[in-house]
Amino acid sequence: MPQDTRSSLVASARQLLDSGGIEAVTLREVGRLSGLSHMAPYKHFADKESLLAAVAARELERLGDIIDRAAGQAFTAREALRTVLHSYTAWAMDHPARFSLVFGTWSGPREELGAAARRTRASLTAVVRQCQVDGSLPGGDTERRTALLLAAVHGAVSLAMAGRLSPDRGGTDPDGLVDDLLELLGSAAGKR
Incomplete structure (x- = not known):
């Protein structure tokens, strides 16, 4: 109970x-x-922050589940990565307060939140690694490639939420930038 x-x-x-x-x-x-x-x-x-950390952990677990489903259902690693990143932008745009909470500042480490973040990051890193193996992303340090993708997508979502990225401003939306980034990285890897 x-x-x-x-x-x-x-x-x-x-x-x-x-x-x-x-x-x-x-x-x-x-x-x-x-x-x-x-x-x-x-x-x-114990306090409000502990409760909010549990909410944030639940959201990260949800994102981890999305990544795992996409990886299991996609025909290619690149398709899985595209689906994952589009799902991320949809979640963030649909739930801006959750997005801000998950990526906000915490007063100290939260075990439940840290475990959820590590699990979700590992799932995404596995998809990125598979993209490197099949040549749809450039080789190199997989953790750094994952961080690059997250930073770009996070930035696109933040710009869109602030009203600075839309088809009228910037010529696209976060999903369009995801597609552009994957195309550029695919070109750099020699695969489109």
């Missing part, structure tokens, strides 16, 4: 986050929205 209660609290926090941002998430309101006492969240989370 405690895990069900914890999951309910995380879901309620995510709902508040989506509707009002980080400021809207309070332990008291999470308890109320979950149909529990205002003290119930304190039995599962």
Whole structure:
């Protein structure tokens, strides 16, 4: 039962986050929205940041699952990578508060969040490595290639959220930039 209660609290926090941002998430309101006492969240989370870290970890796990599904369903590694990066941009654009939370600043290490981040990063790195093996991405340090892709996609999403990237401004959207980047990297690898 405690895990069900914890999951309910995380879901309620995510709902508040989506509707009002980080400021809207309070332990008291999470308890109320979950149909529990205002003290119930304190039995599962030391403070608001611990609860938010659990929400962020859940989102990273979700992204990891998306990566794993794409890798398992795609015919090619490049197709898997394209699907993963497009899924990432869709998630971020659909859930800007979650995106900001996941990639925000934390006061210190959070074990659950760190484990989810490592798992998701490892899944993405495996897709990038496969793209290097099949020649659709340049060789070199796979971790750095993964970081380059993440930085570019993260930047494109951030620009779009700020209203500085759209078909009217910049001539494309984040998915268009993903496709452009993969085309450029494919050309650099000698494969389009």
